[in-house]
Each structure stands twice: as C-alpha cells, then as structure tokens.
Amino acid sequence: MNAPRTLFDKLWEGHEIAVADDGQSLLAIDRIFLHERTGTLALKALSKAGRAIRHPQRAFCVMDHIVDTKPGRPALTRMPGGVEFITATREAAQQAGIRLFDIHDPRQGIVHVISPELGIALPGLTLVCPDSHTCTVGGLGALAWGIGTTQAEHALATGTLRAERPKTMRVLFTGTPDPAVSAKDLALALIARHSVTGGLGHAVEFAGPAIEALGVEGRMTLCNMAIEFGAFTGMAAPDEKVFEFLKGREFSPKGELWNQAVAHWRELRSDAGARFDRELKLDCAGLTPQVSWGTSPEHAVGIDAQVPEPQGAAGRREAMQRALDYMGLKPGQRMDELAIDAAFIGSCTNARLSDLRAAAAILEGRRAAENIRAICVPGSMAVRAAAEAEGLHRVFEAAGFEWQESGCAMCFYAGGDGFGGMRAVSSTNRNFENRQGPGARTHLASPATVAASAVRGRLADPRALTWA
Amino acid sequence: MRGIVSGVAAPLMRRNVDTDAIIPSREMKRVSREGLGEGLFANWRYKDLAAREEALEFVLNRARYRQASILISGGNFGCGSSREHAVWALADWGIGAVIAPSFGEIFQANCAQNGLVAVELAKEHVAALAAEAERRELRLTVDLAACEVQGLGATPLPFSMKPREREMILKGLDPIALTLEEHGAAIEAFQKSDRAARPWA
Numbered sequence A: 001m002n003a004p005r006t007l008f009d010k011l012w013e014g015h016e017i018a019v020a021d022d023g024q025s026l027l028a029i030d031r032i033f034l035h036e037r038t039g040t041l042a043l044k045a046l047s048k049a050g051r052a053i054r055h056p057q058r059a060f061c062v063m064d065h066i067v068d069t070k071p072g073r074p075a076l077t078r079m080p081g082g083v084e085f086i087t088a089t090r091e092a093a094q095q096a097g098i099r100l101f102d103i104h105d106p107r108q109g110i111v112h113v114i115s116p117e118l119g120i121a122l123p124g125l126t127l128v129c130p131d132s133h134t135c136t137v138g139g140l141g142a143l144a145w146g147i148g149t150t151q152a153e154h155a156l157a158t159g160t161l162r163a164e165r166p167k168t169m170r171v172l173f174t175g176t177p178d179p180a181v182s183a184k185d186l187a188l189a190l191i192a193r194h195s196v197t198g199g200l201g202h203a204v205e206f207a208g209p210a211i212e213a214l215g216v217e218g219r220m221t222l223c224n225m226a227i228e229f230g231a232f233t234g235m236a237a238p239d240e241k242v243f244e245f246l247k248g249r250e251f252s253p254k255g256e257l258w259n260q261a262v263a264h265w266r267e268l269r270s271d272a273g274a275r276f277d278r279e280l281k282l283d284c285a286g287l288t289p290q291v292s293w294g295t296s297p298e299h300a301v302g303i304d305a306q307v308p309e310p311q312g313a314a315g316r317r318e319a320m321q322r323a324l325d326y327m328g329l330k331p332g333q334r335m336d337e338l339a340i341d342a343a344f345i346g347s348c349t350n351a352r353l354s355d356l357r358a359a360a361a362i363l364e365g366r367r368a369a370e371n372i373r374a375i376c377v378p379g380s381m382a383v384r385a386a387a388e389a390e391g392l393h394r395v396f397e398a399a400g401f402e403w404q405e406s407g408c409a410m411c412f413y414a415g416g417d418g419f420g421g422m423r424a425v426s427s428t429n430r431n432f433e434n435r436q437g438p439g440a441r442t443h444l445a446s447p448a449t450v451a452a453s454a455v456r457g458r459l460a461d462p463r464a465l466t467w468a
Numbered sequence B: 001m002r003g004i005v006s007g008v009a010a011p012l013m014r015r016n017v018d019t020d021a022i023i024p025s026r027e028m029k030r031v032s033r034e035g036l037g038e039g040l041f042a043n044w045r046y047k048d049l050a051a052r053e054e055a056l057e058f059v060l061n062r063a064r065y066r067q068a069s070i071l072i073s074g075g076n077f078g079c080g081s082s083r084e085h086a087v088w089a090l091a092d093w094g095i096g097a098v099i100a101p102s103f104g105e106i107f108q109a110n111c112a113q114n115g116l117v118a119v120e121l122a123k124e125h126v127a128a129l130a131a132e133a134e135r136r137e138l139r140l141t142v143d144l145a146a147c148e149v150q151g152l153g154a155t156p157l158p159f160s161m162k163p164r165e166r167e168m169i170l171k172g173l174d175p176i177a178l179t180l181e182e183h184g185a186a187i188e189a190f191q192k193s194d195r196a197a198r199p200w201a
C-alpha cells in the first residue's frame, strides 16, 4: 500500500522531473498563459536571446489588462501608454507562433476566467501565468500559480519551472452557510481570521461539505483569493461538477481522450488519512456577508459589524490606523451606514455567470441609488454573451448599471476610467491604496452585497433586500 | 561584487507593502524593464504625480536616505500583483537589498531572478535595524556569501536563503541554460512517458 497522499502531493509529484540537492523541484509545466501587461516582455526577451518556445501549442496569450471595457472599444486602447503594449503583444505572439485571444475575439476575457471556460485549464494540469491570481483555476483541481516575467521565460523556453515545494494546508469549511453567504464571503472571513500571511509557504486545499456544495465558479472565487491569503496556491478536488463544467469546451479533450482524462481526474483527491502540515477549520454557520473596511483583504468584518479599533502588536496597530486614515473612517462607525459613490461588479474574482446572476437577482425591479456610479464588467465576452442570452443585461441596465465589455482595466486602474477619489463597493480582490484609481477607497464584497449596496447607496446586507 | 550590498539603510516600516505601491500600474509605461526607478513608490513619493512634485516626508526623499541602497520594511513585503516591475523599479532606483520579516512569495522569487537580495530577518532584528536607521545614518552590509547583515553593533545578524536562489545571485547564473544543461535528458524522458500516460494533457 502506498502512503496516503494529499491532492497537492499527487499534482506535484506527477510533474516532478527532478529534485535538486537543495530540495528544489523541477516541474513539468502543462500550460502557460500570458497577458499583454507582463507576458509580452517574456516573449520579447526570448526572441532577443534567440530562444524558441518549447511547446508553442501549450502557450496562450490574451489581451485583458489594458484594453478598454467601454462598449464599442477600439482595436487598440485609450489607456495612456497602452497602445505600445497592445501592438507589441500582437507582434510578439505572432512571431512566437502562439495563440492570441485579441480584443475583438469573442473568446477574449480576463485570463483566469477564460482559461477554464475554454478548457485550457484542466484538473491535474500545471498552469502558470505571470499574474498573481493564476491560482483561481485551482478551483478545477489544477496546480496553478502566479510567476514573474523571468520565470515565464524559463517556462516557455524549457517547458519546466524550478520551485520550492510548499508545505500543505487544508482548510475545512464546515456547517451550512446562509444562502446569502457566498464563496467571496468565505474567502474574506478566512483571511480576516488568519491574516494575509496565514497561508504563506503553503499550498492550500479548500475542502469540507461547504466546498463540495459550492459550484465550480464559487470554488474559483475562493481559490482566486488564496494569493490574498499569502498562499503559494489554492485548490479544490475536482468532482462531477467540474467534469460537467469542462465537457465540450473548445480545448477540453474529446472522445476517448475525454474518458481517459476523467478516469484520471477521479483519482485527484486527498486520500483518507493523508497528512497536511497544517489544518484550519472554519464554521460557515452563522457567518454574515463580509465586507472590507481597510486597505488589506484581512481588514474585513461582517456587514452588521462596526469599523474596528486599531489593536494588536505595534506594527499591526499602525497598519490599521493608516488604513483607517486612508479610508476616511473612524472606529465604531457601522459598516452598513457608510455611504458609497460607486458599485463595481467585475474581475477574475467575481464576474462569472453565477456572480452576475446573484447580482441580477437583487437588482431585478430595483434601481441603483441617485448619484451612484454603477458598473458591471463581465469576466469574459462569453460570460457577457451568456448573460445577455438570459436577459441579465437588461436587469443591470434598468438598474442604472453600465453594461461593459470584458477586461481588467477597472479592477486595477489601467489609467483610463477608474474610481479615483470615490468610495466604491467592489467585487474584486484587492482593496490596496489607489488600486482602483488615485485615492479610491475600495470595499471588497460579494456580488450580492455590491448589488444591494448600489440600490441602497450605502453598504448593505443583501439579505435585507432578498428576504425582506 | 555579486552578493554584497553596502550602503545606507532606509526604514520604510509598513506591513504588507504591496507591489502596486512599489510600482503603480500606470508607472509601467513601456514594454521594457528599464527606467522604472522614476515610478518607484510613486503614490507615496510624489505629492503631485503629474508634476512629479516630491512629498518631502517620504523616506526616500529625505536627505539622509537619498542614496540608500538597502531598504528595511515590515512583514509580507512585495505581496500582491506578480509584476516583476516591482523588483526592476527598486533595482533601477538603486536598492540592492530589502530587509523584512517576510516577503510575498512571487516577489521573493522575482528578486532572485534579478539579483536583488531579499533578506528575511526576525521581526525584533528588523525593528532594531529600522530604529537605528531612523536615529542616525546607518550603513549596513548585506553579505550573501556569508549570509550576514553587518553594521549594527559588533555581531553580524545571520540570515538564510534558499540555496538555489543564493547561488543564482552569487554566480549570476542564466537559469534557462542551467536547466537545459543539467536536466535536458530528464526533461525529454519525462515528456515521452507523460505523453503516453496523459495523452490529453
């Protein structure tokens, strides 16, 4: 009998080509995804060094970061300085002979949304991308992590990467969450409790009944935030829901290969008795929708709570005070009384079809409050088309939301439109200073909470609207 | 000399200094690694971004630290976005080593790829260094060969680094050439058997 292994052990060992004396592994890389912001430099550097891409058919590139999201966008971009990135990317991808999903390709979208949607990310594969939220596709049971540009060069040239084997952690989500408590709320609650360094040095498996009950897209939301937890990556064991999700996608295996793949994927779960270096538990029962008050994802509380008093060791206390100053808040203020200027649904965290449905369910028959800038940027053009097929765009528009095209620009402030100087409730993953525009104050929340807050004009508990 | 960084240490004692703060997205103006130092910490360093008017209280704008080559900071330095531009910007401005209790993982790997020394020290030691650097002009030496930080008192502070990353910096190795040279045959062999085992992959 083999010793019981974790899901992570199986994925890692299945790709380990060699282990160096110092314990670093050389791993086979199955898929490399690039985007125009960080990937193009890797392509350019390779070609300058006269190096070829080892498996061009396993490398993909998309324009997502600095493309306009306003409807009727041009084939270039209006972002300051963006044109150079777009033209250089087209040139470099063509020269390298890799597939590029360009601005007007119906498959265009945020890299971590389209890689599962196209069947490029699959369970059991290693996938890397010079982007920190690559861990999103761990929700399919892939081993996926963000790398730097120089590492991307290495992966492209050799089909491998060197990496230090992380420790393993399992986070068990027990109990049944309230129907209004989504994957995003679980992620924020976990990070608030265990801090943004809670997962440092670990590959984290999200498990337990609440994870099994989540849809595939919810698992991706949770894994998306693994990097905000400081983890090397996050993942969840693939199950029938995942196979169903992937079946028939453009790059998914077909016919006999599909059957073989699924048979293999069924083995991808932690064996009974497998040991983790660390185990955490989080009881979902009684959790309320979460919302962040500060400038770090760990600065999150229940929507029914108050802005906390700076506390803890000196470093932490100062960081909290700084965050309060930046956010213009005082301890003791009620979160659900904070008036907002903007509401944003978008990003690789929460802009898939289920997220748009959750928001639309709240917005149906309602309108965003006066003077609120409300925007929905679907995670991909395919999500956008699917939402339109259901008529969701009409719900958003009737509620006063701008219905935009897909991309990253409003999530990280690409330099064009943004939430500069505004207080925004946002379905994104980072509330860092200036992240969504100069002086922008971002409150992270679930799509349902964003929608409810837009309607009320203040941060709002979605349960008050759905079940009132 | 590779792996030796000597110079003035500047204290930037904040936790979770993220890569958006190190180099804001809109400061990444070209498809290039060069010239990013101007955008380093732009949101903190400039009072008026467009006019590049300096915020005088920001540490790197203070006379004592204008030539700093070592940055001391709080835990989880370099968290957030994977942009390698953060490392390029620090290096371009003149920072050769960052000392902190912990680092964002991708940032740390990016440092090694670019010869920037990311020194992990215990919180108390980081705090002591920062306090001293705040009080007076503190000149430190980060010696990667010896794995020590020298310059605070008589006893050097030892640190550790992943051996591979240390060697890469010390020898200035080209990681791609190294991998192909050391493991070329193993990579071929792996691919062959993997194609048979996972033909869909």
Ligand code: SF4
Binding pocket: A065, A110, A111, A112, A131, A133, A346, A347, A348, A349, A407, A408, A411, A412, A428, A429
């Ligand atoms: S949507 Fe935001 S977090 Fe996601 S990849 Fe784009 S910029 Fe990064």
